[in-house]
Amino acid sequence: MKVGAKAFHSICKLSQKYVADRSGNFATMTVLLAVPLIAAAGLAIDVTDALVVRSELYSAADAAAVGAIATSSPAVAAAMAMTSDGTVTVGQDDARKLFFGQASADLQAMPINVNIAVTRAANVVSSSVNFSATVPTTLMQILGKTSIPVSGSATAQYQTASFxxxxxxxxxxxxxxxxxxxxxxxxxxxxxxxxxxxxxxxxxxxxxxxxxxxxxxxxxxxxxxxxxxxxxxxxxxxxxxxxxxxxxxxxxxxxxxxxxxxxxxxxxxxxxxxxxxxxxxxxxxxxxxxxxxxxxxxxxxxxxxxxxxxxxxxxxxxxxxxxxxxxxxxxxxxxxxxxxxxxxxxxxxxxxxxxxxxxxxxxxxxxxxxxxxxxxxxxxxxxxxxxxxxxxxxxxxxxxxxxxxxxxxxxxxxxxxxxxxxxxxxxxxxxxxxxxxxx
CATH class of the missing domain: 3.40.50.410 (von Willebrand factor, type A domain)
Incomplete structure (x- = not known):
């Protein structure tokens, strides 16, 4: 479990305890003040978690974009054999494997949308990897925010006939x-x-x-x-x-x-x-x-x-x-x-x-x-x-x-x-x- 999730459950239990205490207004005031404090803390923790996930996804996208059109890649070999411009299908499959091969076990358990294109145009083989995912929140759930969306892309080019x-x-x-x-x-x-x-x-x-x-x-x-x-x-x-x-x-x-x-x-x-x-x-x-x-x-x-x-x-x-x-x-x-x-x-x-x-x-x-x-x-x-x-x-x-x-x-x-x-x-x-x- 993430650190943010543990903190969330602890604060929730503490809040329930104070709400049940009818001995005075102090408990009520504490709970009321705790809400914005929890929201602020939740924002910092959850946004940090989302940025970490986004960074890891960018690294996976970079590796997939470059690796799919590396010198010895199936995509480059296929592109050189093509008689006209178009999609290099084998490169798309290779890039997808590379992307998820770079992702950690935590990321692989998260729903991630990946769109990959590998194409040849004239003497250039291009690859593009676009990703999007929703990162579950912890403390921000108290405000009804259950996830943070992240997205990004990476592109690379390989010139099959550089002059x-x-x-x-x-x-x-x-x-x-x-x-x-x-x-x-x-x-x-x-x-x-x-x-x-x-x-x-x-x-x-x-x-x-x-x-x-x-x-x-x-x-x-x-x-x-x-x-x-x-x-x-x-x-x-x-x-x-x-x-x-x-x-x-x-x-x-x-x-x-x-x-x-x-x-x-x-x-x-x-x-x-x-x-x-x-x-x-x-x-x-x-x-x-x-x-x-x-x-x-x-x-x-x-x-x-x-x-x-x-x-x-x-x-x-x-x-x-x-x-x-x-x-x-x-x-x-x-x-x-x-x-x-x-x-x-x-x-x-x-x-x-x-x-x-x-x-x-x-x-x-x-x-x-x-x-x-x-x-x-x-x-x-x-x-x-x-x-x-x-x-x-x-x-x-x-x-x-x-x-x-x-x-x-x-x-x-x-x-x-x-x-x-x-x-x-x-x-x-x-x-x-x-x-x-x-x-």
Whole structure:
């Protein structure tokens, strides 16, 4: 029994006792005064009970509206198979089960009216859940109010064919020459006199660590990123419903350190075969010599600023003329550039080694651009004195800042023991398959 019901029965018994007492007017006055007090208390208790019920029903409605059109739901599968717009009956049945599955035992015993609609219109599957119920009162019954009505609704949409432009920004700076796996790192360290884990691509000698890695068939991080990006074009092709549904452009930080900056590898195109072929040229940035320009070759600030006007303002994605825009950034998250005055970490001679400065992310988001980030974990290198001095102090902050830069839910960290290819595909699918509440 609710607390309000117990209080109601106690007060009623007390009132009956005072009414039966004819010894004086005090009892009569007390009962008369008790009526408005009971009404006020009853209103507070019963309204609170009704609000709790309403809140729980809203939660059940939200879960039903979103769950009925989730990526793997029967409704989405049925909608994609439909040849015309209309009602998705299986979605209505699924939503009803989800609604009552979320409701507590107390609610399930209460009479609840639920109206559910799941429909497909063009490339959008919509769900709406409307509910109404009457919550029994306790103390307010003394005034003849036996119930309080509550109602509400929740809606969600799933776009089966969102039109999206993906701008792939691939970090190909020297730090991406690290071995792709722990075994690759160990092998390179074993075969270098200074136990270096980076396959530096300096062109002043053919006896460089890049060529050594190639001769030993060591996979570098950039190799895996290139292959994963090419694989992503296949994923886009498999999942699109119209030839121009997804378009993709590919950029790097430059082919050589002397001209570091945003560099186009493939122009924006829906021809995934062409994008895949162009991406085959992505490789580690070259440097004229070891320690060229004090290794200041990774300016996140520069490339994020340069790519902003290229991407432009994102749209809703509902038509090919109103396309959503996504910056898909793959990086190890450590910047290295000349920033003597604005670096977020201590510098050496103006050389700034720091995690991503997230202040450069917001201008992109202000243009309705979603940011998806795949963090290829920057590996600790405890045998390296440079790492211990300059990177180790902020190692734990690298992933946190990248996650803060990413749009909600569009951040993924993948270590060398995991598959970058699988992670990139999973993040891509998450972007294109996210239902959302619309009211």
């Amino acid at each position: 999206i432009d993906f701008y792939m920004l691939l970090d190909n700076t020297p730090s991406m020459g690290v071995g792709a796996t722990a075994d690759d790192i160990t092998m390179l360290q074993t075969h270098t006199s200074d136990t270096c884990a980076f396959a530096c691509h300096n062109l002043d000698t053919t006896n460089n660590y890049y060529n050594l890695a190639k001769s030993l068939k060591i996979n570098m991080r950039i190799d895996v990123v290139r292959q994963a990006t090419q694989s992503l074009t296949d994923t886009a092709t498999t999942n699109r419903q119209t030839p121009d549904q997804y378009r993709m452009a590919v950029y790097t930080f430059g082919t050589k350190a002397e001209a570091a900056g945003l560099t186009a590898v493939s122009a924006l195109s829906s021809d995934m075969t062409q994008v895949k072929a162009s991406t085959s040229t992505v490789d580690l940035m070259t440097t004229p010599s070891q320690n060229y320009n004090s290794d200041q070759d990774t300016s996140f600030d520069t490339v994020l600023t340069q790519i902003k006007p290229i991407i432009g303002t994102g749209g809703g994605g509902t038509t090919s003329a109103d396309r959503a825009k996504v910056l898909f950034f793959v990086t190890d998250g450590v910047g290295d550039s000349a920033k003597p005055n604005t670096c977020t970490k201590p510098t050496t001679g103006g050389r700034c080694q720091e995690p991503l400065d997230i202040s450069f992310c917001q201008p992109l988001k202000n243009q309705n651009i979603k940011i998806a980030i795949l963090y290829t974990t920057y590996l600790p290198l405890p045998q390296n004195a440079w790492y211990n001095t300059w990177i180790a102090p902020f190692q734990s902050q690298i992933g946190t800042d990248l996650q803060n830069c990413a749009s909600p839910g569009l951040y993924f960290e993948v270590s060398p023991t995991q598959g970058i290819n699988d992670a990139m595909n999973a993040l891509f699918l998450k972007v294109i398959r996210t239902p959302r509440l619309t009211g």
